[in-house]
Amino acid sequence: xxxxxxxxxxxxxxxxxxxxxxGLAGGLMAQPEPIGLRAIAATxxxxxxxxxxxxxxxxxxxxxEAYARECAVLVPEGDAKWTGLHPASGVFRFDGLDxxxxxxxxxxxCVRGHTLLWHEALPEWVRDALPNGRIFELLTDHIxxxxxxxxxxxxxxxxxxxxxxxxxxxxxxxxxxxxLSALGPRCLDLAFKAARAADPAALLxxxxxxxxxxxxxxxxxxxxxxxLLETLLARGVPVDGLGMQSHLxxxxxxxxxxxxxxxxxxxxxxxxxxxxxxxxxxxxxTGDIATRDRAVADxxxxxxxxxxxxxxxxxxxxxxxSDRQSWLHHHPAGWRADGQPMRPxxxxxxxxxxxxxxALADAFRAAPARTPPAWIPG
Ligand code: XIL
Numbered sequence: 001x002x003x004x005x006x007x008x009x010x011x012x013x014x015x016x017x018x019x020x021x022x023g024l025a026g027g028l029m030a031q032p033e034p035i036g037l038r039a040i041a042a043t044x045x046x047x048x049x050x051x052x053x054x055x056x057x058x059x060x061x062x063x064x065e066a067y068a069r070e071c072a073v074l075v076p077e078g079d080a081k082w083t084g085l086h087p088a089s090g091v092f093r094f095d096g097l098d099x100x101x102x103x104x105x106x107x108x109x110c111v112r113g114h115t116l117l118w119h120e121a122l123p124e125w126v127r128d129a130l131p132n133g134r135i136f137e138l139l140t141d142h143i144x145x146x147x148x149x150x151x152x153x154x155x156x157x158x159x160x161x162x163x164x165x166x167x168x169x170x171x172x173x174x175x176x177x178x179x180l181s182a183l184g185p186r187c188l189d190l191a192f193k194a195a196r197a198a199d200p201a202a203l204l205x206x207x208x209x210x211x212x213x214x215x216x217x218x219x220x221x222x223x224x225x226x227x228l229l230e231t232l233l234a235r236g237v238p239v240d241g242l243g244m245q246s247h248l249x250x251x252x253x254x255x256x257x258x259x260x261x262x263x264x265x266x267x268x269x270x271x272x273x274x275x276x277x278x279x280x281x282x283x284x285x286t287g288d289i290a291t292r293d294r295a296v297a298d299x300x301x302x303x304x305x306x307x308x309x310x311x312x313x314x315x316x317x318x319x320x321x322s323d324r325q326s327w328l329h330h331h332p333a334g335w336r337a338d339g340q341p342m343r344p345x346x347x348x349x350x351x352x353x354x355x356x357x358x359a360l361a362d363a364f365r366a367a368p369a370r371t372p373p374a375w376i377p378g
Contacts, residue, residue: 036069037346038109040361045370046308047315048360049073049109050345051277054096056325057103066321066351068107072376075112075276075317076100077327081121086142089125094149101153108377112276112317113154115207116143117191118161119177127178135182140194147198155375158207158243158276159195160188164228166220172231173224188228189237196238203375206232207243207276211262212303214255222262229269241272244307247319249333250299251284256306267312272373275307277319279326279344280356283336293343297355304363311370316360322347323354 041048049071057064067074078084079096086092097111104111117139129138147157165175174180179187195204208225210218225242232239244263266273280296307313320326328334328342336342346357 034069036071037357037360037364038070038072041316041364042072042372043369044308044364044367045311045314045372046364046367047072047110047373047376048364049075049112049315049317050321051075051077051114051317051319052100052321053077053325054079054100058099062351063322063324064103066347067103068109070321070346071107072109073112073315073317074100074104074109075114077114077320078121080113080146081115081118082126082142083121083123085146086126087123089129092145097150101150110156110376111154112315113146113150113157113202115158115161116146116195117159117163117179117187119175119179120162122178130178130182135179136190139179139183139187139190143191143194144198147195147202151199152201154199154202156203156205156274157195157199159191159204159239161207162209163188163206164208164221164224166217166224173220173227188232189235192232192237192239203240203272204238205241205243205274205276206239207245209245209247209277211244212246212248212254212259213252214258215253219258226262226265226269229266229271233269239271241274242266243274243276245277245319246275246303247277247279247281247333248299248303249281249283250295254299254302256302259303259306260309263307263310263313267310271312273307273310273313274315274317275304275313276315276317278316279319279328281328281333281342281344283333283342286338289343293355296343297359300356301359301363304360305366308363308367311368314370314373318345320345322349322351324349324351 037048052074057067076097079100084096101111163175164173166173168176174185192204210221263273280300282292282296285292285295323343323345326342326344328344334342346354346360348354
């Protein structure tokens with residue numbers, strides 16, 4: 001009788017665990033799964049990627065390797081914001097974004113630009129200039145300069161970030177920002193139109209937060225976002241899609257039907273949808289690491305299964321790749337009562353895949369196949 005050699009992968013399969021589990025058991029199998037999420041997502045026509053600060057990948061080769069393996073899309077976490085690109089009046093600094101593009105080209109990835117019109121990450125000089133006229137020129141000059149430089153090389157832009165805030169009390173649900181005070185709601189039209197003129201082929205997104213849960217406030221946000229998209233389209237404003245940030249928080253009321261219906265309503269407008277800043281906060285979960293990681297994975301899986309059921313959802317990017325990097329470590333939303341750091345991202349601090357990684361892989365494999373986005377390198 002022939003003796004059969006049982007490989008590690010077969011052993012894992014025999015235990016009922018799928019590809020990608022390597023590393024979950026910590027020391028025992030601390031090998032990162034060689035197949036990255038980008039390849040798994042691509043089998044269903046989905047582009048997966050993550051945000052990054054340039055410094056993290058240039059200074060940490062292992063993290064750079066993880067980004068190359070896992071991501072088809074890179075999103076500059078700060079390098080394409082006003083503070084990153086336009087630190088002083090008339091002074092543009094492109095080195096960060098240039099470097100990121102070089103890295104992306106080297107690894108067959110693409111970059112999503114983030115972001116051109118936002119009320120945060122505004123240098124002091126812009127805040128000072130806003131109430132004093134020539135704002136139209138300031139905004140259009142910024143967009144023309146940036147998109148002109150990267151025309152044909154950055155195929156997707158989060159043109160407008162976080163335009164909606166029903167709690168600001170405006171009838172139209174728009175956020176009361178310095179841009180809005182200076183220019184009125186047409187600041188949104190202006191940003192999209194300038195972006196279209198500067199790079200006619202780029203996909204232009206509105207990127208919004210807190211659209212995921214069934215609370216009355218998030219319901220108002222969803223209504224306001226739909227209304228905004230409808231009015232922009234009716235005015236002929238070139239908006240191509242909605243980014244749903246998806247900073248998920250365990251404990252918030254999740255209702256798959258409400259979420260599914262909302263994504264359907266956006267696609268009915270003829271728009272594309274992307275999950276743009278996925279991470280999972282687990283402040284509400286007590287227990288050991290394994291319990292927390294399981295809860296994070298299950299929460300994300302339920303969310304992803306719901307949104308990915310729509311073939312118009314073409315991309316998923318998380319806000320960071322490894323728990324080393326998360327912005328939540330510096331944000332009040334990232335605070336846990338036990339003082340432990342958040343574990344909101346697919347890889348742990350040693351860059352090993354976590355249950356969240358597996359949840360993403362499983363959700364991609366379970367998703368209906370779709371036509372891959374045209375903007376992703378073939
Ligand atoms: C965050 C970055 O991750 C932080 O490093 C920075 O200090 C503040 O901005 N929504 C967005 C992102 O659209 O741009 C934010 O990024 C996180 C919330």
